[in-house]
Amino acid sequence: MKQLEGTAGKIRSMEIRGAGRIARAAAAELRDYSKRLAAKDINEFNEKMKFAAELLVGTRPTAVSLPNAVRAVMRYKCETVDEAKNEIKRLADEFITNSENAVKKIGEIGAKRVRDGDTIMTHCNSSAAISIMAAAHAQGKDITVIATESRPRMQGLLTIKQLDALGIKTTLIVDSAVRYFMKEADLVVMGADAVTVNGSVINKIGTSQLAMAAHDARKNVIIAAETYKFSPRTLLGELVEIEERDSGEVLSREKLAELPNVSVKNPAFDVTPREYIDLICTEVGAIPPEMAYVIIREFLGWGVEEMNSNPGFH
Ligand code: RI2
Numbered sequence: 465m466k467q468l469e470g471t472a473g474k475i476r477s478m479e480i481r482g483a484g485r486i487a488r489a490a491a492a493e494l495r496d497y498s499k500r501l502a503a504k505d506i507n508e509f510n511e512k513m514k515f516a517a518e519l520l521v522g523t524r525p526t527a528v529s530l531p532n533a534v535r536a537v538m539r540y541k542c543e544t545v546d547e548a549k550n551e552i553k554r555l556a557d558e559f560i561t562n563s564e565n566a567v568k569k570i571g572e573i574g575a576k577r578v579r580d581g582d583t584i585m586t587h588c589n590s591s592a593a594i595s596i597m598a599a600a601h602a603q604g605k606d607i608t609v610i611a612t613e614s615r616p617r618m619q620g621l622l623t624i625k626q627l628d629a630l631g632i633k634t635t636l637i638v639d640s641a642v643r644y645f646m647k648e649a650d651l652v653v654m655g656a657d658a659v660t661v662n663g664s665v666i667n668k669i670g671t672s673q674l675a676m677a678a679h680d681a682r683k684n685v686i687i688a689a690e691t692y693k694f695s696p697r698t699l700l701g702e703l704v705e706i707e708e709r710d711s712g713e714v715l716s717r718e719k720l721a722e723l724p725n726v727s728v729k730n731p732a733f734d735v736t737p738r739e740y741i742d743l744i745c746t747e748v749g750a751i752p753p754e755m756a757y758v759i760i761r762e763f764l765g766w767g768v769e770e771m772n773s774n775p776g777f778h
Contacts (some may be wrong), residue, residue: 468497468516475523477585478617483657483693484567484591487533488560490520494537509545510534513538513552525705526666526733528658532692532764533559537775546548559692566690571595574688574745578605582650585610585642585678585717588668589619590655592688594626596745597653601632610645614668616713616730633749639670643677652678656689656744660698661760663753665689666706669731670748675740684742687753691746694759695731696766707732 471493474480480489497516503509517534524530535558542548557746574596578584582600586609587591609627611634613620622638627634637645652674658666665671665687678685711720720728729735738753748763761767763776771777 472519472523483527483529487529488563491533491556491559495553498552498774526657526707529693540761567595569590569747570688570745572600573750577601580605583608583648585649585652587654587671587674589612590623593653593655598630611636612639642674646677646681651684653686656687657694658704659689659694659756661757663756665736666704666733669734672734672736675736677772679740687744689744691763696760714737
């Protein structure tokens with residue numbers, strides 16, 4: 465229980481962060497939690513697993529990779545506790561391996577869209593987007609990256625460190641400088657926390673203004689997103705919830721307390737409409753955003769009927 469709450473806490477506080485990473489961490493935690501679990505019968509075991517699954521899914525509301533990962537592990541159906549533990553381990557390991565392979569594959573596919581000499585603008589810290597840059601660089605293409613700070617959590621600092629370690633020339637800019645520098649970029653590559661059925665992309669706050677600036681300057685926007693970042697629930701007409709984080713990430717409580725007429729808003733994500741996206745690079749291919757439904761239906765395996773007839777559907 466302690467370790468389960470520890471993992472949930474780390475995801476909530478963003479010590480473990482990045483849509484792909486939190487999905488893998490949740491899958492691994494369900495596997496490890498099930499291994500430690502003492503239950504007198506399969507019903508008690510299932511109840512406890514359900515509690516763990518809900519706790520993990522509730523940590524961050526926007527990244528759909530999280531419920532998709534938990535669902536992938538929780539589809540076990542077993543008669544005994546031992547069988548269930550083995551099956552959960554198999555499903556969790558399968559999800560983690562597929563996820564790691566997906567990030568690599570996205571790199572291979574996306575790198576084909578990068579030309580020798582290109583300057584790529586990116587936002588926040590996306591392992592799938594960096595996989596594209598890393599693959600292009602490994603192919604010997606001379607690329608340069610412009611990376612935003614990504615306030616308030618400054619994930620851009622992680623991006624510049626990772627790119628520096630790969631030997632990729634990178635310029636760090638403040639978030640408000642994206643339009644100023646857009647003329648120097650050849651294309652924009654970013655990640656995703658969720659992709660809706662109509663092809664909109666939910667990603668780190670600021671993504672949509674970067675995409676708008678790119679659109680205005682006629683620069684291509686490529687989104688790197690594994691298939692488990694596509695949201696089946698949007699097929700039921702639901703919207704993706706935008707996480708509103710603590711105002712203290714933007715301005716300390718002490719400073720805010722001195723300003724009685726001021727409030728702070730801190731949404732962690734925004735929505736980029738599909739009109740601003742040229743291509744979504746998934747592990748099953750580079751697709752136009754209009755094809756999001758096919759990914760949800762064919763590759764995630766969820767249609768409206770399947771969701772409605774599955775009582776445990778999150
Ligand atoms: P990968 C991150 O969210 C960023 O928005 C990033 O673009 C996205 O997850 C995808 O990351 P946060 O956890 O899965 O920093 O591509 O809020 O690594």
